Amino acid sequence: MSFGAGWLPELLTAVLASVLAITLHEAAHGYAALALGDDTAKRMGRLSLNPLRHVDRVGTILLPGFLLVTQLLTVGRVEFMFGWAKPVPVDVLNLRNPRQGMMLVAAAGPAMNFGLALLAGLLIHPVSAWVPLLSPDSLALFYRFLLLSILANLVLGLFNLLPIPPLDGGRIVAGLLPAPLALPYMRLERWGILIVLLAVFILPRVVDGFDPVGWALREVVADAFNLVLRLSGNGGGR
Incomplete structure (x- = not known):
């Protein structure tokens, strides 16, 4: 996103798309947990489609805002963003089958995102039908x-x-591992955010040519983007 004349509408559009993706991702965790026996999110008022219920002051506001402002002021465009929402509370002991249930709760978030991506692709068709009614800019x-x-x-x-x-991938792996391996594996959770920051953002900027996670995400996202376009009837290359 360039810092030019049309940056504000593009920024607001990107923010809206991201907020919807994050909000429905977190809501999917809560609704999956409720369906599997845990009503913790409902009792705590976190089973909600209201984005404000999922805002984390650091992960949703301060860090993305800092990255946004510093990049716009230094390089004039946004090259990357990172942040997180407040996790929906889940009490694994309330789930009818804790290990399997936690896997399904974890998988519900990404599944929601993939469903929303396909829905957005399908919505391109009715928007195309509005061509005579809308200005080119709209x-x-x-x-x-x-x-x-x-x-x-x-x-x-x-x-x-x-x-x-x-x-979520870590929780899915923990559910697949035997209990003796799953427990020490989940102890990594306290260091999880630091591991992500180190592997995804810090090392690629200090070690020339080292960006395995970024490379994988770019390649996979590009293929997934084209797959969504094909599945939704919008062509797609590669």
Whole structure:
């Protein structure tokens, strides 16, 4: 995203797409837990589609805001963003089958994102039918929002499948491992955010040529983006 004349509408469009992706991702965890026997999120008022209920002061506001402002002021564009929402509380002991249930609760978030990405692709068709009714700028903004929604949901869903606790992929792996291995593996959770920051953002900037996670995400997201376009009847290359 460049810091030019049209940066504000593009920024707001990107923010809206990201907020919807994050909010529905967290809500999916809560609703999956409720269906599997745990009503903790409901009792704590976190079973909600209200984005404000999922805001984390550091992960949702301060860190993304700092990254946004510093990049716009230094390089004039946004090259990367990182942040997190307040996790929906889940009491694994309330789940009818704790190990299997925690896997399903964890998988619900990325599954929601992949479903939303496909929905955004399908919505391109009715928006195309509005061509005679909309100005070129409005039409371009609608298309931009849908494409950013596909991208935001794919990035969020795939990133969360990385096998690092406390990401969803880490919880899924823990459910697949035998109990003697799962317990020490889940102890990594206290260091999870630091591991992610180190592997995804710090090392690639201090070690020339080292960016395995970024490379994997870029390659996988590109293929997934084109797959969503094909599945939703919008062509797709590669």
